[in-house]
Amino acid sequence: MSRDGRERAAGRTAGAAERALGARGPSPLQEIEDERFARHGVRLLLKRDDLLHPEIPGNKWRKLVPNLDAALAGGRAPALLTFGGAWSHHLRATAAAGRLLGLATIGVVRGEELARRPLNDSLARCAADGMRLHFVSRAAYRDRHRPGFAGRLRAELAPDEEVYVVPEGGSNAPAVHGCAALGRELDAASPPLRPHVAAVPCGTGGTLAGLAAGLGPDQSALGIPVLRGHFLAAEVSRLQREAYGAPRGDWRLDERFHHGGYARTPPELTGFAEDFAARHGVPVPEPVYVAKLLWALTALTAEGAFPRGTVLAAVITG
Numbered sequence: 082m083s084r085d086g087r088e089r090a091a092g093r094t095a096g097a098a099e100r101a102l103g104a105r106g107p108s109p110l111q112e113i114e115d116e117r118f119a120r121h122g123v124r125l126l127l128k129r130d131d132l133l134h135p136e137i138p139g140n141k142w143r144k145l146v147p148n149l150d151a152a153l154a155g156g157r158a159p160a161l162l163t164f165g166g167a168w169s170h171h172l173r174a175t176a177a178a179g180r181l182l183g184l185a186t187i188g189v190v191r192g193e194e195l196a197r198r199p200l201n202d203s204l205a206r207c208a209a210d211g212m213r214l215h216f217v218s219r220a221a222y223r224d225r226h227r228p229g230f231a232g233r234l235r236a237e238l239a240p241d242e243e244v245y246v247v248p249e250g251g252s253n254a255p256a257v258h259g260c261a262a263l264g265r266e267l268d269a270a271s272p273p274l275r276p277h278v279a280a281v282p283c284g285t286g287g288t289l290a291g292l293a294a295g296l297g298p299d300q301s302a303l304g305i306p307v308l309r310g311h312f313l314a315a316e317v318s319r320l321q322r323e324a325y326g327a328p329r330g331d332w333r334l335d336e337r338f339h340h341g342g343y344a345r346t347p348p349e350l351t352g353f354a355e356d357f358a359a360r361h362g363v364p365v366p367e368p369v370y371v372a373k374l375l376w377a378l379t380a381l382t383a384e385g386a387f388p389r390g391t392v393l394a395a396v397i398t399g
């Protein structure tokens with residue numbers, strides 16, 4: 082089937098944002114020969130979502146595009162208001178999308194103290210893309226899920242503008258629908274490259290919620306949280322209810338591989354990532370999420386978590 086045919090079959094057509102940013106096909110699915118998996122009869126595939134767009138990579142592309150389509154609906158051109166930490170990939174992707182689409186962007190950043198320091202590389206790129214940065218205290222940021230939080234910021238920061246609010250990490254119902262396309266691509270893959278298990282690293286859980294919803298009934302999704310704490314399962318369920326009204330698909334979490342928490346990248350993890358890149362001639366895995374995913378899959382395979390014959394896809398989310 083052609084890409085258009087597949088998209089129609091999946092009830093999906095490229096919207097205004099996707100056309101303006103350059104429509105992207107299904108991301109490549111690439112088999113890796115790695116004896117740490119082969120020894121256990123497991124075939125490892127990399128789903129290269131990192132190649133989806135040069136400036137809006139991976140799951141940020143999948144989550145943002147449906148939000149941008151909603152923002153642009155009816156010929157509107159609102160400012161995009163969103164939230165994140167000082168190194169947030171989501172803020173960076175939103176700033177880049179705003180520049181590419183000609184939309185104003187406002188980034189609310191956790192950490193008041195950052196306002197008094199030089200911008201880090203990530204925030205400097207946001208600013209260079211035209212994002213207006215607004216720093217809030219950690220205490221104020223903790224309220225970001227409360228009703229009224231976004232509204233108050235909007236009134237304060239953009240009183241005279243039309244504003245489209247994208248939640249933290251870009252995770253909301255449209256984002257879940259966007260990530261379901263990732264699951265559908267993996268469902269549509271032809272054997273022997275059709276995975277039994279598709280694994281993703283998780284921050285806010287939106288990618289896992291959509292992936293699980295898009296997979297076939299005989300496939301399952303595995304999420305590897307990179308943050309500490311046990312909030313994520315409830316959050317994935319909430320996002321699926323918001324998107325579909327009910328839970329969808331077969332998914333589970335393994336919470337043992339956060340390596341101390343978000344942005345903790347101990348030397349054994351970075352060493353593992355560099356070795357993985359050297360072995361397979363792929364870019365060094367992104368350290369905060371993707372390296373933890375590949376580490377987790379290597380450890381789980383060594384533990385015998387996957388039966389012989391399992392085809393395992395690691396989603397390279399960025």
Ligand SMILES: *Cc1c(COP(=O)(O)O)cnc(C)c1O
Pocket residue numbers: 139140141170171250252282283284285286287288289367370371398399
């Ligand atoms: C943002 C991000 C994630 C987390 O996605 P969620 O949908 O928030 O769980 C995973 N991997 C990469 C590379 C990211 O930038």
